[in-house]
Amino acid sequence: MSFGTNWGPHDGTSDYEQFIQGITNLSQLGKGRILVKSAGDQGYNDKDPEKNDKKRIHAEGIGSSAEGIGNTTATFNVNSNPAVQNEVLFLEIWYPKDDNYSITIQAPGGREYGPFFKGQGTGEPGQGWYYKTNTDGIVYIHNEHWSQSSNDKRTFYFNTTDNYIFCAIADDNIDGTAYEMKSGTWTLKMARSSGTSNKKWDAYLLANAMDFNANFLTGFSNSKVITEPGNAKNVITVGAMNSNPINLTSDYPKNQISYFSSPGPTRDNERNIPKPEIYAPGALIASSMAEGCTPWLPSGVTSDGKHQYLAGTSMAAPFVSGAIALLLQQHPDWTYQQVLDRLVTTATTMTYSPIGSSTTTINYLLLNICMLLCNNNDICFQNPGTPSNVPSGSNLESTNKSKSFSELEKKKGGSNEK
16 A cells, blocks of 8 residues: 555554454455555655655654643744635644643734633534634634534544544635735644643644645654554554665665655554564665656656656555565465564664764664565575574575575576576
């Protein structure tokens, strides 16, 4: 699956992710059918040219352990286009079920909307605009403010036990009056009035147009941004790494996680499910072009004119999907857990320190197709050296010299050569 959304609780409890997980639990699909999902491309670093436009969509904070104390803020920019009507910036905010946070949104000019405590909101429950002003636009806030009889939050996130705040900042033309969303720096203020949870609140910025620029300026966190349904329990989520030394640039240091690859974990890490579970090559991968198509990036077209280099977790997920398909040829009745265990135990552990950091170490699991498909009677090889994670019972032949596929087939008695 190479699609997804940043809407939702990012913890496997949304109807979307519950539906995907339910598919994997069907008796007729429980064995031999595995769902693989690209992690998404919401990661960023200082080399990301779009980092100030689209990528800093997640912010987080935590109140003090003492009740009544714990104000935390995050700022975000809004770049409204006066020529476009009906622009809307949405905010989804989640905070622990046993805590009580109030929310205040401050406009660039200093006007504050709130505070709204748990159970409070603008207008009717789940409905109604708060203010319509020519200076700020339209502001809409609901902090667990829902009518259980209406078609509101509990319809979409019925299985999510954490508290939910929904906000919108918009422009519109109502009864001939234009309300323009204010461009500039807005401030999100979260204040905990009760509860002693050591868990964070998480906020996600969501815009209704691809060219609408909004991102967090402070309080942001490059984490918990795997697109749904990649947070679902029975889905194998794939991140991207940089593998191709011929085409890599300074933006893609070899053998490091690709800067754009959406990092985990899931928002509610109590389930202790690491995401992504596995990484595969996803930076500057040559992919075939349909005949007659217009290249998305003309400079990335290969010399044969039939392929182009692309980057994204959507390039990485097919490596894992294909490898799993080959594995299922060997074990057609294997379940999700058996396949996942095999992927993880045969993966290569990669370790590196990001550029500019001498103290931070990052580890990730890289798909190792050879070891994944190595049966007890197979000849497995790794170049160079001997891998440290050889499956128990495998007949490993390790060499520092490359072996061609035909040479391996000869050793197995399966050469197709005449």
